[in-house]
Amino acid sequence: MRSRCVVALAGAAALGGLVAACEPVPVVRPDAVPAASRTPAPTPLAIPKDAQRVTVSWVTDGDTVALRAVRRGVLPQAVDTHVRLLEIDTPESKDPDLPVQCFALRATAATERLLPQGSTAWVQTDRELHDRYGRTLGYVWNERGVFVNEALVRRGLARVLFYRPNDRHLERIRAAESAARSAGRGLWSHCPDSR
Structure with a gap:
């Protein structure tokens, strides 16, 4: 236990000076939080x-992200393919017609940390391979096995955006958004238009 001291000025007639009173203040460690109140x-x-299996070329x-296939599959080998992460939408930072949106740079930095240039990753597609802009749609796992689409939403760096009819991991990603929103993570507590 730590103590917090409160200094009070007593009247001249009372004690003629300063009086210090200390009261205990509990210190709560993160591991001491009851399991029921933690986000599972x-x-x-x-x-x-x-x-x-792919290699990360760069994060847009x-x-x-731009990915280059290293084995046969839906993405062409030895070609950089722009992959739009399915079921999520991060704030915009590259649209010349819009100002950089709240948390956009943090979302990009997080994706760069999750998918560093030159690292190995894996991409899975759903029912539709391309969106209306011709971008390939996919779910991505990094070399540590982290499901990147879900991780960005769970950290409060992205919102759910359903690309019909692609719904393979939609419920999982929606649950991640619900947890992030409830906990006030990232954009849910820092961006006024997200509340």
């Missing part, structure tokens, strides 16, 4: 057997 960690989602922004 998600059950890990293994890299799917149908995911294609929080929800778009």
Whole structure:
């Protein structure tokens, strides 16, 4: 226990000076928080057997990455393919018609940490391979097996955006958003238009 001392000025007639009173203040360590009040960690989602192995060429922004296939699959080999992360939307930082949005740079930095240039990753597609802009749509896991789409939402760096009819991991990502919103993580507590 630590103590917090409160100094009070007593009247000249009372004690003629300063009086210090100390009261105990409990110190709460994160590991001492009751399990019922903590946000449960998600059950890990293994890299799917149908995911294609790729190398990260670069990160365009929080929800778009350039990947290069290193084995046969839906992405062409030895070509950089822009992949839009399915079921999520990060704040905009690259649209010349818009100002940089709240938390956009943090979302991009997080994606760069999760998917460093030159690292190995895996991409899985859903029912539709391309969006209306011609970008390839995918779910991505990094070399540590982290499901990147879900991780960005769980950290409060992205919102759910359903790309019909692609719904393979939609419920999992929606649950991550619910947890982030409830905990006030990231954009949910810092961006006025997200509350």
